[in-house]
Amino acid sequence: MLLFTLAIGFVMAMIDVTAVNTALSDISSDLGVPLEGLVWVVDGYTLTFAALLLAGGALADRCGARRIYQAGLAVFVLGSVLCALAPTGTALVAARLLQGSGAALFMPSSLALLTHAEDDDRRRAKMFGAWAAIVSAAATAGPLAGGLLVEAFGWRSIFWLNLPVGLLGILLAQLKAPAPAPHARPLDLASHALGATALAALAFVLIEGPVLGWTSAPVVVALAMAALLPAWLIRRERAAAQPILPRALYGIAPFRAAVLTGMLINFGTFGHMFVLSLWLQGAHGTGALGTGLAILPMTAAAGVSNVLSGRAVARQGTRMPLLVGMGGAAAAALLLAQVTAGTPPWLAIAGGTLLFLAIGFAIPAMTATVMGAGGKTHASAAGATLNASRQIGALLGVAAAGTILHATQDWGLRLAIVYTAIAAACFVAWLAVYRRMEPADAPAPAAGVTE
Missing domain, CATH: 1.20.1250.20 (MFS general substrate transporter like domains)
Structure with a gap:
């Protein structure tokens, strides 16, 4: 039950990622989303997931892994509901950004909770193996599950599925997951913000460059940010007492x-x-x-x-x-x-x-x-x-x-x-x-x- 509880987040995330690819044509037809919009639908989720992942791990240490795991599931579920209700492509992309933020919170927390659940190294190794098997099975079943849902109920059903699953995960985490005590860990918000902004700027250049023109003002500004902000981040990290x-x-x-x-x-x-x-x-x-x-x-x-x-x-x-x-x-x-x-x-x-x-x-x-x-x-x-x-x-x-x-x-x-x-x-x-x-x-x- 503990393995099932802590795998729920990953299972939702894996099915969501693979299922969305099967629904791209339907999303484009229903909401009138052009090609660059479809790229944002896929990459919006990945952008916030990648940008906030390290911060999610630090928050789990500072605030408690179970609390952050449940918070991540709640954010992911909220993002899923907003995806299912999205009236436009822009609203769908915004909701996908929120989904990625939730995933960045629950992913590192689930691993931390598994580590604290068992003291014996051999039993812990078996738990990690079983957890990985559950996640792999979800990745394998995701495309088929997505295709069946889209064919039977439409593309919005992919996101509605996360509502009961996510709420069940929050409840089970409260009942079954350990609650390790939080401990102090530095959280350099400025460095995390620099990294996230640089990544977002690079994504904007690659996705919007062909549409707006590579010499358009927004693309040029984003390109400059994508070039300069990483150098600033590296300089901060080298001088930091405790870098990311x-x-x-x-x-x-x-x-x-x-x-x-x-x-x-x-x-x-x-x-x-x-x-x-x-x-x-x-x-x-x-x-x-x-x-x-x-x-x-x-x-x-x-x-x-x-x-x-x-x-x-x-x-x-x-x-x-x-x-x-x-x-x-x-x-x-x-x-x-x-x-x-x-x-x-x-x-x-x-x-x-x-x-x-x-x-x-x-x-x-x-x-x-x-x-x-x-x-x-x-x-x-x-x-x-x-x-x-x-x-x-x-x-x-x-x-x-x-x-x-x-x-x-x-x-x-x-x-x-x-x-x-x-x-x-x-x-x-x-x-x-x-x-x-x-x-x-x-x-x-x-x-x-x-x-």
Whole structure:
């Protein structure tokens, strides 16, 4: 029951993310949302999720993990209700921003509550494994569930489903979840605000640049902010007594390589799902249910390769699975770059399944590398950094895909550019792992980071 309680948030979030992709065509038709609006519908959620994730972890420490978990569920449910009632595309995007804020609160809190629920390391490991299995099952079932809901009840039903599930999660958390005492942790609101604003500015440039014009005043101002604010943030962090990311992690090369890999993995997977969904619905007239069924084997393949990767990591360490996974993903993306408007959908689905199979093989090794570098002392910070980088990758992947779709109406050229970019991202990740990780087991923590 505790596992079910603490997985509810993630299950809602995973189903929501994958189901929305199956409903893009219906949302566009019903609300008159253009392409850049659809990008905001997907990326609005990811933007606030990525920008507030580290702050959510700090709030869980300061205010109590259970309280913040319940608050996050409440915000997510409110955002879902507003999504379901949205009369316009603008209102829908605003509600998606609110959903992402809620997810940023409950995600780190759920992991903290699981950690406090069990003192025995072996039992805790089993709990984490079962929790991950529940989340993976939700990710696999999400596209199909979304397609069925949209076909039967319309796209708004995706969001209405979150209302009873979220309220049940709040109640069960009060009854079943532990309530660890809060403890003092610095919360640098200025640094978090700088990071969030820089990320929002970059998203605005990528999404609105093709629509407003790359030389329009709003786009130029946003581009300047996206360039200058990160430099200001880095300067603040270097001078801070207690930066957002502990200094002990800065110098660990495998940690940096794995975090970069996480961002590039999500750049590829979310960009792929966004483009493939629109290709199926736009070039082939596939409905929401058909789109969900098309995505289903991809997410299932990732789940299978997750298990295989765990065994490979236990035998050979993290470097080999990362190299095999990212190399295979680059090759699969190059195959998908050959898809055109007339390609049979099953061929594109097969290529997407290969892409997810390869990426799924890399993800457990990537996670093990990050958490091994953090050790027990900096486990929360390491995990939050990895999750934030992955959400940034998802944001940029969808935004970049939208920019490419705006540039041309030729599906063959669109897909060639998008999947070449995904292949390049996977190769950059492969190169980072090859250069920064030694051919050995998961890296030992650097000095000052205890196991």
